[in-house]
Amino acid sequence: MTQTPVPGRDWNDDPIRPPNAESQIGWAGVPLSETLGYYGVIKRAKPPTNDRLGFVPDYASVDVNKLVGQFLPSFAKALEAQDVDAILGHIDEGGYWKDVEMLTWDIRALAGHENIRPMLTERLAKTGIKNIRINPYMPPSLEKLGDDLSFVLFHFEFAFAHGTGIGAARLSPFAAKTGSAAELADVKSWKLYTIGTSIETVDGWDSENGDKVRYQHAKVHDPLRKARNYRQLREDEREYKDGSQPTVVIVGAGHTGLVLAARFKVLGIPHLIIEKEECAGYSWGSRYESLSLHGPTFTNHLPCIPFPHWFPLFLPAQQLSKFLQLYAEMMDLNIWTKSHIDGKNAVYNEKEGRWTVSITRSDGTKRVLHPKHLMVATGMTGTMPNMPDIPGMDEFQQNGGLIVHSSRHRTSSEWEGKKCIVVGAGTSAHDISYELKDHGCQITMIQRSATHVMSVEKSVRALFKPRENANRRGFQQTDLMDQAMYLKQPYPVEYELLNRGQRITRELDAELLQSLRKVGYRLHDGYHGGGAYSMFLFDQGGFYWDNGCCKFIANKEITLKHSEIDFFTKDGVVYKDGTSEKADAVVFATGWMNSKSAIQALLGDEMAKKCHERWEKGNAFFLGPEGESLINYCPLPQKGLWSMYHQFAFSRFHSARLALRIKAEELGIDVTPYGNKPIGPSSTAAGRQPRNQC
Structure with missing residues (x-):
């Protein structure tokens, strides 16, 4: 698709905009050109330019x-x-x-x-x-x-x-x-x-150092004077024996859940993580084997125990998973793995200020707990893979064809030399295509809508350059850099500054982007030219930080297709443009269902509605009119309930503040939030939905 520059601006976001975006009225009666993303509620800031x-x-x-x-x-x-x-x-x-x-x-x-x-x-x-x-x-x-x-x-x-x-x-x-x-x-x-x-x-407590007076004894001290050693104390603490209760129950042992638990550990707040899989960090280690983080390691440090400086700049997911497991052990975090929480029947007692929740352990036994706080940290990608139902799928599979969602994809030697179709052109689609290429597969990538592309080795490193020496001798500590990142501006102001960085990256990536255009790859610059982060909080996808796949596309070693699968045949697919293609395997890198968000999946529809949680195209983080999330790390209308999900740096900074808030409440401080928080329109009646562009 040839993109014609728009007079008066050096960026193009038409491929991700509704039709006639400059004149059509947004969801809140405000022209979309004056609001952020699709969501016509958050007014654009006006920085003091010359x-x-x-x-x-x-x-x-x-x-x-x-x-x-x-x-x-x-x-x-x-x-x-x-x-x-x-x-x-x-x-x-x-x-x-x-x-x-x-x-x-x-x-x-x-x-x-x-x-x-x-x-x-x-x-x-x-x-x-x-x-x-x-x-x-x-x-x-x-x-x-x-x-x-x-x-x-x-x-x-x-x-x-x-x-x-x-x-x-x-x-x-x-x-x-x-x-x-x-x-x-x-x-x-x-x-x-x-x-x-x-x-x-x-009151003298901080989320990195806690209260060291508790650890100044000459030997391990058993507060109950039962002569328990360290191992016995840890076992009893983790299992909550003798009727003791966690103050906080966290659902999910990914990086967000672990960071939260670490903060509570430091502050002396009894905590427990419920993890359905076999170990902490499982979600990272269970993905396709070539997955690496696209954000630099020096931005992703965990509280108290940062990554070693010699670690790879872009950390392999399997190495990260291993580190998270060790982190949980070193920080003495309380985790019940292979356990499930019955969220649908969880009840909050307003008078006592406690939940009643049932946990099914790995051995089938049940425990009923009464925490003051229930925290949902199950991730931001939803709970159900978005797998389209296309005619002919059964026939294709019955004849030996393989159909898999990207979240379940595992490349093995059996894939060697196969003809593969990858549906999608976001991060997972590119990563999997790169991996399949390494296994000698013939690949067609279906690019249904335009993608924002930025190179990892040039542009990502350039944008994060100021943080590259964080925690090194003679340079700023990570927590000080976090202060600058998360306090000097609210998101509406940050949004207006994003395109300035993107101008630099477009220059750095000019050769790469031109090579993609030559083969018909559809590109866009993000909302108002702001790149990936102008889209992240709204769409949660639609971009790729290139770590190698684009060269295969530019060299036509990966074939591009701009259509959709109309139906499957016994040995391939027929596209909606009338063409057909043989295939051995089809990988759907099509994201996650919008219908099940974190609170909704765990606690049901009514609780999700009460907490204003909706997951939909155009506002993935459900930002309110002020430009900050109404859900993420915020007090919710349901007291004692919290939801959190984000990248490492955001979780590192905000977990400290949330843990301190909980500590203040434990110390008897009135933490009633300032009221009159604008919510914005109900998203179920938000008016026109953005188009599903294919």
């Missing part, structure tokens, strides 16, 4: 240390005095305040004075912020994001009524007239565009 400011600031003249040294004391004075008008005087009218479990005991992204004011008015007195100071490990800096956009970025620390917090903020010269050096030297020319705050410790 065009918006009306001048070209002389940023080179700015002494960032002097500027922040003048701005922060004034802002701190207003915060500590709880003077809301004075605080807002330091923030642009269209600015953002993101909070993660500190001011709001929730994850909120408040846009504009009209939303920030009521939050500050209600929460400042309860929070008691004081002793605000610059973070000594992260000095202020001029953050240049292009010739037309820069910020002065600074990080700060503070105390509050129940512990300590951290923050990150961006300044822009909103009050300047010309952007001259003289104006920019005046602190009154500057206002905050974004500010983020988050909890860091609660």
Whole structure:
């Protein structure tokens, strides 16, 4: 498919847009060009570019240390005095305040004075912020994001009524007239565009070090004075003998569940992971054997025990699985494997604040537990493979043909030399095609809709370059880099900055992308030119970070087909365009069913509706109007229930904040979240669905 550049922009997202996207009205009555992704609820941010400011600031003249040294004391004075008008005087009218479990005991992204004011008015007195100071490990800096956009970025620390917090903020010269050096030297020319705050410790407890006083005894101490040694203590702790109960039950021992459990272990909160498979990390080790992570290892460190620096830059999934199993052992995490939870019959007692849940163990015995918190960490890909029902499948299989979903695919020597069709053109489709090619197979890839492509070795490394030396001697620690990543901006602001990075990657990958176009491969640039991460939270797919498969496509060693299978024959398929093809095997890399999301699959339809959880094309993470998830790591309408799923770095940062929130509640602190959280329209009545483009 030839793509014609659109006048006035250097990107193309037409292949993933509904028809006439620039003029058609979105789900919330807002033109799609003014909202994020398909979901017409989250308004697009307007960063302070030179065009918006009306001048070209002389940023080179700015002494960032002097500027922040003048701005922060004034802002701190207003915060500590709880003077809301004075605080807002330091923030642009269209600015953002993101909070993660500190001011709001929730994850909120408040846009504009009209939303920030009521939050500050209600929460400042309860929070008691004081002793605000610059973070000594992260000095202020001029953050240049292009010739037309820069910020002065600074990080700060503070105390509050129940512990300590951290923050990150961006300044822009909103009050300047010309952007001259003289104006920019005046602190009154500057206002905050974004500010983020988050909890860091609660009553002396932090999620990385816990309370070391508990471990200062000269020998292992049995609190019940039963003379139990370490092994016996661990067995009793893991099995919850003598009527003891976990405070938290986590469903799923993937990386998210393990990271959560590690945080609870450190904070002294009794926990238990329920895992249906035979070991922790099973989901990674059970996939196709050539699978490697497409994100660099240095971004994926786990709490307390990071990956060794010598590990491969892109970690093989089987090696990751092995590490996760060892991580669970080293961290003394409590896991019941080959066990199942009866979520459909789980009951929450509002008066007692506890669940009643039944667990079936590997030996068939049942245990009834009464945790305060039930956490669903079963992943973000759904529970049911999306396998289409196509006429002729039975005949094809009866004649020796193989049909398999990508989640169940395992290449073996029996595949050698076979004629294979791979349905799909996302990450799994490319990875499996690459693996089949290595096994001497003849491959046809069915690309039904356009794909965003970015190279791993060039572009991914370039985008993550600032984090490459994390945790190394003389460089920043991972937790400090996480602060910058997750606090300096809410997602609507990040969304507007994504296309700047993608411009760089398109230049780096120009030769690769052109080679794909020449063979008819359909490409797109992500929503509004933002690449994979502009799509990830909405569509959860439609992109491929190339680690080698694209060269086979460009060289025509893998055949492209732009159609769909109409029906199977006894020895192949017939496409909807009328052509046919012989095949020995067909792999459907077609993703997962939208109908079963995490809460819905475990606890049923009614609980999913109560918690506003819907899994659908156009908003996979169910982001609310503020641009942050209403589901992921957030307090839900059902008290005591939590759902979480995301990549390693996100889980690492937010698991710490959620665990501290639970610890605060255990310490008797009121953690009632700030209310008035906008939900947006019910997705079951959200109006026009996005087209299923094939």
